[in-house]
Amino acid sequence: MTIQWKEYADANTWDELITPKGNARIAARGAVRYLGGLSDADLRERRDAAELAMRVMGITFTVYSEEGGIDRTWPFDIIPRIISAREWQQTDAGLKQRVRALNMFIADVYSERRIVKDGIFPRELFRHSVNFREQCMGMRPAFDVWANICGSDLVRDNDGTLYVLEDNLRVPSGVSYMLENRLVMKRVFPELFENYSILPIDGYPTRLFDMLASLSPRPADYPTIVVLTPGIYNSAYFEHSYLAQQMGVELATGRDLVVLEDDCVYLRTVGGLERVDVIYRRVDDLFLDPEAFRPDSKLGVRGLMRAWRKGNVGIANAPGAGVADDKVVYAFVPDMISYYLGEEAILPNVPTYLCTDKKQRGYVLANLDKLVVKPANESGGYGMMVGPAASKKEHQRFAELIKKDPRNYIAQPTLSLSTTPTLCDGAVEPRHVDLRPFILSGESSHVTRGGLTRVALRKGSLVVNSSQGGGSKDTWIVDTGDM
Amino acid sequence: MLLSSVAEHVYWMARYVERAENTARIILVNNNLLLDMPRSIELGWEPLVAITGNAELFREHYDEASERNVIRFLVSDVRNSNCIINSLAQARENLRTTRAILPRAVWETLNDLYAYASDNKTSGMSRRGRYAFMRRIIDYSQLLAGKLSSTMSHDQTYDFLRMGRNMERADMTTRVIDVRGSNLLPSITEELRPFDDIQWKSVLDSLAGYQMYRRHVHVRVRGREVLRFLLQDTRFPRAVHYCLAEVESCLRCLDSSESPLRALGMAQRVLSRVGVDEIVGDGLTDFLNEFQLVHSELNSQITASYFEVGEEQAELQAASA
Numbered sequence: 001m002t003i004q005w006k007e008y009a010d011a012n013t014w015d016e017l018i019t020p021k022g023n024a025r026i027a028a029r030g031a032v033r034y035l036g037g038l039s040d041a042d043l044r045e046r047r048d049a050a051e052l053a054m055r056v057m058g059i060t061f062t063v064y065s066e067e068g069g070i071d072r073t074w075p076f077d078i079i080p081r082i083i084s085a086r087e088w089q090q091t092d093a094g095l096k097q098r099v100r101a102l103n104m105f106i107a108d109v110y111s112e113r114r115i116v117k118d119g120i121f122p123r124e125l126f127r128h129s130v131n132f133r134e135q136c137m138g139m140r141p142a143f144d145v146w147a148n149i150c151g152s153d154l155v156r157d158n159d160g161t162l163y164v165l166e167d168n169l170r171v172p173s174g175v176s177y178m179l180e181n182r183l184v185m186k187r188v189f190p191e192l193f194e195n196y197s198i199l200p201i202d203g204y205p206t207r208l209f210d211m212l213a214s215l216s217p218r219p220a221d222y223p224t225i226v227v228l229t230p231g232i233y234n235s236a237y238f239e240h241s242y243l244a245q246q247m248g249v250e251l252a253t254g255r256d257l258v259v260l261e262d263d264c265v266y267l268r269t270v271g272g273l274e275r276v277d278v279i280y281r282r283v284d285d286l287f288l289d290p291e292a293f294r295p296d297s298k299l300g301v302r303g304l305m306r307a308w309r310k311g312n313v314g315i316a317n318a319p320g321a322g323v324a325d326d327k328v329v330y331a332f333v334p335d336m337i338s339y340y341l342g343e344e345a346i347l348p349n350v351p352t353y354l355c356t357d358k359k360q361r362g363y364v365l366a367n368l369d370k371l372v373v374k375p376a377n378e379s380g381g382y383g384m385m386v387g388p389a390a391s392k393k394e395h396q397r398f399a400e401l402i403k404k405d406p407r408n409y410i411a412q413p414t415l416s417l418s419t420t421p422t423l424c425d426g427a428v429e430p431r432h433v434d435l436r437p438f439i440l441s442g443e444s445s446h447v448t449r450g451g452l453t454r455v456a457l458r459k460g461s462l463v464v465n466s467s468q469g470g471g472s473k474d475t476w477i478v479d480t481g482d483m
Numbered sequence: 484m485l486l487s488s489v490a491e492h493v494y495w496m497a498r499y500v501e502r503a504e505n506t507a508r509i510i511l512v513n514n515n516l517l518l519d520m521p522r523s524i525e526l527g528w529e530p531l532v533a534i535t536g537n538a539e540l541f542r543e544h545y546d547e548a549s550e551r552n553v554i555r556f557l558v559s560d561v562r563n564s565n566c567i568i569n570s571l572a573q574a575r576e577n578l579r580t581t582r583a584i585l586p587r588a589v590w591e592t593l594n595d596l597y598a599y600a601s602d603n604k605t606s607g608m609s610r611r612g613r614y615a616f617m618r619r620i621i622d623y624s625q626l627l628a629g630k631l632s633s634t635m636s637h638d639q640t641y642d643f644l645r646m647g648r649n650m651e652r653a654d655m656t657t658r659v660i661d662v663r664g665s666n667l668l669p670s671i672t673e674e675l676r677p678f679d680d681i682q683w684k685s686v687l688d689s690l691a692g693y694q695m696y697r698r699h700v701h702v703r704v705r706g707r708e709v710l711r712f713l714l715q716d717t718r719f720p721r722a723v724h725y726c727l728a729e730v731e732s733c734l735r736c737l738d739s740s741e742s743p744l745r746a747l748g749m750a751q752r753v754l755s756r757v758g759v760d761e762i763v764g765d766g767l768t769d770f771l772n773e774f775q776l777v778h779s780e781l782n783s784q785i786t787a788s789y790f791e792v793g794e795e796q797a798e799l800q801a802a803s804a
Contacts, residue, residue, distance in 0.1 A: 268487040
């Protein structure tokens with residue numbers, strides 16, 4: 001049976017490709033028409049081909065088990081998520097604006113703290129900031145940019161508005177899957193690309209390399225750049241190795257690097273020690289340098305912070321950048337945009353209630369069954385409570401948690417999250433998605449065209465994380481010629 | 484640029500694959516040999532344990548060197564870090580971390596091989612399934628070597644692969660000679676005389692050298708000539724002389740190779756000094772012991788020169804902090 005788009009349509013949620021009446025949205029027309037002409041067997045064949053391509057290309061993520069890490073194939077859906085270039089232009093501008101403000105905020109946090117003095121951001125919120133690093137005070141990284149690579153999660157509500165859900169400023173991952181998804185699609189669905197002008201995305205590794213190179217303390221020479229990975233047991237190891245390979249730089253673990261008395265970082269090679277200019281680190285702050293942070297860290301490099309502070313090595317993202325990767329700080333981003341840039345935020349935040357504020361806390365406690373409660377500093381969907389789906393007991397438990405540690409919790413209304421057609425057990429059904437574009441910032445900034453669309457493969461589920469039953473899709477930014 | 488850690492992983496990956504292949508081959512050969520020998524002769528399986536250098540560990544865990552016990556110990560006993568399954572697992576771990584550097588197809592082949600070996604180890608230990616299992620291990624190792632040789636740049640990284648492979652081969656050849664040859668050589672009883680040559684043939688087979696021996700040595704299989712061939716031949720890839728020459732050619736292409744080359748020179752001198760006529764007899768064991776020492780010194784020098792670069796400085800930094 002072929003796809004019946006009229007039956008697919010659902011008036012209660014916003015679908016990315018199909019209107020409530022069952023028609024294709026403009027940018028999705030060609031694809032919807034083509035898919036509608038395929039039989040179930042055709043679809044299955046494409047899906048199998050994609051799965052095979054994934055396996056052969058070795059696109060995996062690592063899952064922990066008792067025998068150590070196991071490489072799993074990344075679950076991938078063959079129906080692309082399609083966004084018009086006109087809408088994307090706005091989103092692109094909004095993301096750049098947002099990251100600019102965030103970087104100015106981080107720079108301010110580690111220097112004068114004007115934003116506190118001017119009464120925009122409450123001083124006491126720093127006191128319990130898990131990601132604030134005293135060691136970074138007074139530091140000025142290249143271009144005053146701290147978060148060189150940002151992955152912001154976007155979600156779309158019922159009314160079609162795209163909201164920013166969070167900004168990942170520490171070690172955001174997923175970009176390799178974005179790139180590989182496109183390659184797989186080109187292999188298994190070449191006809192779908194005909195008659196479409198889809199904006200290319202494969203320039204990312206080059207952009208990333210150029211941005212990293214611009215952080216080199218020795219700009220005259222061809223820089224030695226390394227990707228610093230925690231190692232093969234990290235769930236994103238595939239990505240670390242992929243990016244190193246694509247950029248043609250070295251993939252290193254802490255053991256490959258050493259800081260000598262001259263406070264420079266060196267790479268241990270068979271030809272001797274080689275000076276390192278820039279480190280794209282995929283290791284969390286606290287594990288970066290046992291001398292400055294956790295003394296028991298085996299993943300880092302002793303003396304790295306010294307080398308960085310002296311300006312002998314560039315580190316991206318800068319240590320301490322995570323201070324703005326905090327759901328309490330998130331609530332202030334629109335204020336930051338108007339404070340630092342004198343502009344209105346182009347992309348809206350999801351309304352956020354701060355539990356530190358007495359009035360807002362009162363509202364949260366009274367409406368736990370309607371809200372999503374999130375801890376301020378977790379990622380990956382851990383430690384949160386989805387009010388409407390949680391039991392009375394859970395509500396009780398979170399009420400206690402919030403009263404005990406208000407700084408650590410925020411609450412947001414439950415968003416419905418848009419859906420997009422997804423091939424599930426042989427039939428095409430709506431599944432909820434989010435979108436993670438990546439923003440590179442150095443001397444200038446660059447936003448990926450689209451990003452990684454993550455999809456909750458379980459029916460009705462809103463959880464898109466790969467560790468919890470999520471998959472991904474290719475994301476198309478389509479130029480419909482109406483711009 | 485080649486990271487020390489990558490060089491080390493690649494070197495050990497090659498050694499472990501070679502080790503698995505060699506172990507599979509000696510099992511296969513012993514199997515055949517036993518079928519040819521008269522029942523009255525107790526050759527047994529114990530020598531295989533001795534060849535792999537794990538006799539002590541074996542005795543700790545097993546009461547007798549029965550066929551079943553030895554095969555199990557050499558194929559799948561996790562307590563034996565050199566058993567086939569463990570060797571492949573370690574080769575795979577070493578390759579995992581260097582996936583981005585070696586051709587993708589190499590990773591796929593090793594992955595397949597490891598999966599095959601762990602899925603089929605039970606049948607591989609049975610008498611019936613043994614041949615197919617060992618054959619597969621050997622063939623896949625060869626496939627791996629072929630893919631490496633034909634799809635990878637013969638650069639520094641490749642040199643470390645070659646070094647690992649040849650270090651392991653030199654080691655294996657001397658071990659096989661040690662265990663198999665020593666008890667064959669001195670006083671062969673009249674009873675065994677007719678089987679003398681098939682035992683020497685099995686020594687050659689254990690190192691895949693029988694056919695090449697016949698082509699190039701032009702005398703029937705005799706202890707003295709076999710020894711000369713396996714130790715000093717310049718063209719047979721498992722002859723010790725050849726293996727050392729390979730290591731030398733790698734070292735000559737690398738920087739900071741003074742101390743490894745010095746250690747290599749020692750090994751080459753030990754090898755060339757030995758007159759095969761003299762070592763037939765008690766001299767063989769002395770020679771092999773001496774060679775094991777210089778071989779392991781060479782391994783240490785390679786380790787120190789290439790895998791531990793900057794380690795001293797790092798420790799100094801850590802100590803002063």
